[in-house]
Amino acid sequence: MDKQAPAVELKDVSLIFGGDHPADDAVLAVHKINLAIPTGQFVAVVGPSGCGKTTILNMLAGLIPATTGSVRRYGSEITGPGDDIGYMLARAALSPWRTARKNVELGMEIQGVPKNERNAKSKELLQRLRLEDFADSFPSQLSQGMNQRVAIARTLALNPDLWLMDEPFGALDAQTRLTVQTEFIELWESEGKTVIFVTHDLEEAVLLADRVIVMTARPGRIKSDTIIDLPRPRVLDELRFDEKFKKAEHRLWSELRDEIV
Amino acid sequence: MKSSDESPREADMSGDEIAGVAAPISQEEIRAMLPSQSIWQYRLRKIDIPVQLGRIALILAIWWVWWSETIWNGWDAISIFGIQPLPNVNVVFRASPGGALDYISRYLPERLFWTDCWVTVKEAMVGFLIASVLGIIAGLALGSFNRLSKIFGPFVIAINAMPKIAFLPLILVVYGVGEMSKVVLIVSISFFIVQVPTQAAVSLVDPDLLMVSRTMGASNIQLFRKVTLPAISPAIIGGLRLAAIISIQGAIFGEIFASKRGLGQRLIMSANMLDYDGLFAMVFVLALIALLFNGVIGRFERYFLRWQANQQSSQVISF
Numbered sequence: 001m002d003k004q005a006p007a008v009e010l011k012d013v014s015l016i017f018g019g020d021h022p023a024d025d026a027v028l029a030v031h032k033i034n035l036a037i038p039t040g041q042f043v044a045v046v047g048p049s050g051c052g053k054t055t056i057l058n059m060l061a062g063l064i065p066a067t068t069g070s071v072r073r074y075g076s077e078i079t080g081p082g083d084d085i086g087y088m089l090a091r092a093a094l095s096p097w098r099t100a101r102k103n104v105e106l107g108m109e110i111q112g113v114p115k116n117e118r119n120a121k122s123k124e125l126l127q128r129l130r131l132e133d134f135a136d137s138f139p140s141q142l143s144q145g146m147n148q149r150v151a152i153a154r155t156l157a158l159n160p161d162l163w164l165m166d167e168p169f170g171a172l173d174a175q176t177r178l179t180v181q182t183e184f185i186e187l188w189e190s191e192g193k194t195v196i197f198v199t200h201d202l203e204e205a206v207l208l209a210d211r212v213i214v215m216t217a218r219p220g221r222i223k224s225d226t227i228i229d230l231p232r233p234r235v236l237d238e239l240r241f242d243e244k245f246k247k248a249e250h251r252l253w254s255e256l257r258d259e260i261v
Numbered sequence: 262m263k264s265s266d267e268s269p270r271e272a273d274m275s276g277d278e279i280a281g282v283a284a285p286i287s288q289e290e291i292r293a294m295l296p297s298q299s300i301w302q303y304r305l306r307k308i309d310i311p312v313q314l315g316r317i318a319l320i321l322a323i324w325w326v327w328w329s330e331t332i333w334n335g336w337d338a339i340s341i342f343g344i345q346p347l348p349n350v351n352v353v354f355r356a357s358p359g360g361a362l363d364y365i366s367r368y369l370p371e372r373l374f375w376t377d378c379w380v381t382v383k384e385a386m387v388g389f390l391i392a393s394v395l396g397i398i399a400g401l402a403l404g405s406f407n408r409l410s411k412i413f414g415p416f417v418i419a420i421n422a423m424p425k426i427a428f429l430p431l432i433l434v435v436y437g438v439g440e441m442s443k444v445v446l447i448v449s450i451s452f453f454i455v456q457v458p459t460q461a462a463v464s465l466v467d468p469d470l471l472m473v474s475r476t477m478g479a480s481n482i483q484l485f486r487k488v489t490l491p492a493i494s495p496a497i498i499g500g501l502r503l504a505a506i507i508s509i510q511g512a513i514f515g516e517i518f519a520s521k522r523g524l525g526q527r528l529i530m531s532a533n534m535l536d537y538d539g540l541f542a543m544v545f546v547l548a549l550i551a552l553l554f555n556g557v558i559g560r561f562e563r564y565f566l567r568w569q570a571n572q573q574s575s576q577v578i579s580f
Binding site for chain 2: 061063081082083085087089091093095096097098107109110111138140154158164
């Protein structure tokens, strides 16, 4: 592993679904993606639905191999799922038979972390996400926003080096989303890990990220790559009304609009 | 916080009086707002008197109809396309709750009655356990491995389609009229009742749960232990619940057909001697055994599925 190389690098990456049978349509999901992300950068990926955003995350997580091109982390090719990646979905996808605490500890159980260490870590994370009073509640007893926070804690429990997030707040209502976003960005600003954050919400992308990638409609290509030069730490509910923020969002919106038919 | 009996302000008004965070309201204060209610009022509401009265009335009605022999006298006036659903029953074939209770109290002290009970319970239990273990293993294997289900699937479906009871004469020839033949019959029926839902549940496990665990580095064995097994346990327990009842029915059917001992044998002997009080007594005893089986599985269910918010399914009777 080469710590000098980019944390994440895609070189001429294309991915084709289907086409096993000569008569089947082969679908080109993403086409010749080139992208290098330095360690500690927060990158948001926006684009119309079906443009291959999730596909890129799945390739980075090692769940599906690229058809052509190479996907690298710190200079070495990704061959399968690794344990230094935290993957978070739009659905909390918590195990209904586990309490909040046990859900947070799932990854540590898988990795064979000793029990007292697991307990200490889950306690700390639940506290940071203001869930300490609900540690022994089951997901069915918690609200959607709380469950999503449990999912954040679960993703971060293994202290992953790369956070892959697939519309993690997409299923939340507007107010809950702002609360969870605020908690999340505070967590991230204190950790400074590499994040690839897929969203369809441009406001969210500009609020949270250092850099926004706009993708084209299928086959997914990179349309634009913009650095968001807003100061940190960011106070989200103030920043939303900031002129600089509004200008950046507006410019990106005009690019994205062309791709949404 | 602003009270709403003042007129609303304009949206563009400068925020000169942004309200502070309200003080938390204590549990006592919240309770004080509720209408007062004693623990007895609460319990009374939980018992739900109309439901209990309805149940008691229904039991009394059944008892009375049976006891008063109205049911046996028939109702000739009702005739649907020439078929009488409530025909008059010959006095010889009649039975009464008192007669059934008499039969039970007569035979209860007898050792042979208990032997018969034990034979039936043993057949049902052994058959149920073997069928459950085999059914769960087969369901898991066929559900987890695509190739296995492609190879064995069509054969399993074909065998499941055959009426297993039709094999009983053959089973009796091969395994004899003893307990073994009943166990084999029960296994052949109950196996599928466990295997089918288990296999279906494996393919219905939430793919997001599997994916999340996989990205955290779970091996296939860990995926099975930490995701698949707990996710399918409600389906397995549902299958077991059904299989337990069916196993008792299988034991009885096998015993009625041909056997040395057992409650089914006792039942058919009573029937052959026109002792229909005995028949009803056996039905009553068998129902008790079935409830016992159900209760044991209910215990398991409550333990293994504590996490399910909806506990209704594990309720058998709630007087």
